[in-house]
Amino acid sequence: MSPSDLNDRVALITGAAGGIGQALARAFVAAGLRVALCDTAKDGLRLLQGELGAERTIALPLDVSDPAACRDSVARTIARFGRLDVLVNNAAIGMSVVREDHMRRVVQIEDITPELWARFMAVNLSGPFNMAHAAVPGMRAQKFGRIINVTTSFFTMLNPGFSPYGPAKSGLEAWSASLAGELLGTGITVNVVVPGGPTDTPMVPDDGSIERSQMIRPQKMAPPMLHLASDAGSAVTGMRFVAAEWDAAVPVAEAMAASGAPAGWPELARSPVWPGGGPKRG
Numbered sequence: 219m220s221p222s223d224l225n226d227r228v229a230l231i232t233g234a235a236g237g238i239g240q241a242l243a244r245a246f247v248a249a250g251l252r253v254a255l256c257d258t259a260k261d262g263l264r265l266l267q268g269e270l271g272a273e274r275t276i277a278l279p280l281d282v283s284d285p286a287a288c289r290d291s292v293a294r295t296i297a298r299f300g301r302l303d304v305l306v307n308n309a310a311i312g313m314s315v316v317r318e319d320h321m322r323r324v325v326q327i328e329d330i331t332p333e334l335w336a337r338f339m340a341v342n343l344s345g346p347f348n349m350a351h352a353a354v355p356g357m358r359a360q361k362f363g364r365i366i367n368v369t370t371s372f373f374t375m376l377n378p379g380f381s382p383y384g385p386a387k388s389g390l391e392a393w394s395a396s397l398a399g400e401l402l403g404t405g406i407t408v409n410v411v412v413p414g415g416p417t418d419t420p421m422v423p424d425d426g427s428i429e430r431s432q433m434i435r436p437q438k439m440a441p442p443m444l445h446l447a448s449d450a451g452s453a454v455t456g457m458r459f460v461a462a463e464w465d466a467a468v469p470v471a472e473a474m475a476a477s478g479a480p481a482g483w484p485e486l487a488r489s490p491v492w493p494g495g496g497p498k499r500g
C-alpha cells in the first residue's frame with residue numbers, strides 16, 4: 219500500500235518512455251503522484267500519456283544534455299502542477315549506441331570516438347546535473363525535495379567493454395554522494411537506486427546473450443523510489459538501494475537494511491594523506 223502523503227506529490231521522471239521509466243511512471247501515478255514524463259522519444263511519451271491520462275501527467279519532450287531544455291521542463295512542470303517534489307534522473311544511453319553487438323564482441327577504445335565519449339558524458343552524467351541544477355532552487359524554497367539518480371552496478375562501472383557507459387555512471391554515483399552532503403539540512407535528499415543487474419528493457423540488446431526471462435523486471439525499481447518520495451523517506455539521504463534486493467513484502471526498515479548502503483565509495487575515502495590529520499568534510 220502506498221503512503222497517503224504521496225497523494226498529489228509531483229514527480230519528474232527522465233527517460234520516462236524507456237523500460238524502467240514507463241514502469242516508474244505507472245507505479246507513481248498508481249500511488250497518487252502527478253508526473254511529468256520527460257524523454258527524447260516523443261512517440262513513446264504520447265503513448266504513455268495516452269495510457270496514464272492527461273489529468274495526472276504532462277508529457278515533455280526533452281534532451282537532458284541541453285541545460286535550457288532542462289530548465290524549461292522544470293518550469294513547465296511547476297506551471298502545470300504548482301511544484302516539483304521528486305526528480306528521478308533515469309534517462310541514459312546504453313552501449314548499443316557504440317555498437318549493437320557490444321554484448322558479444324567487447325567494445326574497444328578504438329570503437330569510441332571523442333564525440334561518442336562526450337555524448338555519454340553529456341547525457342548520462344551532465345544530464346542529471348542539468349536537471350538537478352534546474353530543480354534545486356524550487357526544492358530549496360519549499361524545503362522539500364527528492365533527487366533520485368539511477369546509476370548502475372559497480373560491476374558494470376568497471377567492466378571492460380562498458381566504457382563510456384560505466385565511467386559516466388561512476389561519475390554520477392560519486393556526484394550523488396557529494397550532492398547529498400551539500401544539501402544536508404535543506405529538506406532535499408539525494409539517493410541512488412539501481413536495478414542490481416541486467417533488467418528487461420530495450421537498453422539490453424535482444425541478441426540472446428542473456429536469457430530475458432531471468433532478467434530483473436523493471437517494476438522492481440518502483441518500491442524503493444516510492445519510499446524515498448514519501449515523508450518516511452525524509453531521513454534517508456546519501457544512500458544507494460539495489461532494487462532487486464528490496465523486498466516489498468517485508469517491513470520497509472527490513473527492505474532498506476537488506477538493499478541499502480551509502481552511495482559511492484565512502485569506505486575508500488577515509489584514509490587520504492592530508493596535512494593536519496585529515497580533510498574537513500563540507
Ligand SMILES: NC(=O)c1ccc[n+]([C@@H]2O[C@H](COP(=O)([O-])OP(=O)(O)OC[C@H]3O[C@@H](n4cnc5c(N)ncnc54)[C@H](O)[C@@H]3O)[C@@H](O)[C@H]2O)c1
Pocket residue numbers: 232233234235236237238239256257258259262280281282283307308309310311312341345368369370371412413414415416417418419420421422
Ligand atoms: N536495463 C538495464 O539492465 C539497466 C541496468 C542498470 C541501470 N540501468 C539504468 O536504468 C535507467 C533506465 O534505463 P532502461 O533500462 O529503462 O533503458 P531504456 O533504453 O529502455 O530507457 C532509457 C530512456 O532514456 C531516454 N533517453 C536517452 N537519451 C536521452 C536524453 N538525452 N534525454 C532524455 N531522454 C533520453 C531514451 O529515449 C529511453 O526512453 C538508465 O539510467 C540505465 O542506465 C539499466
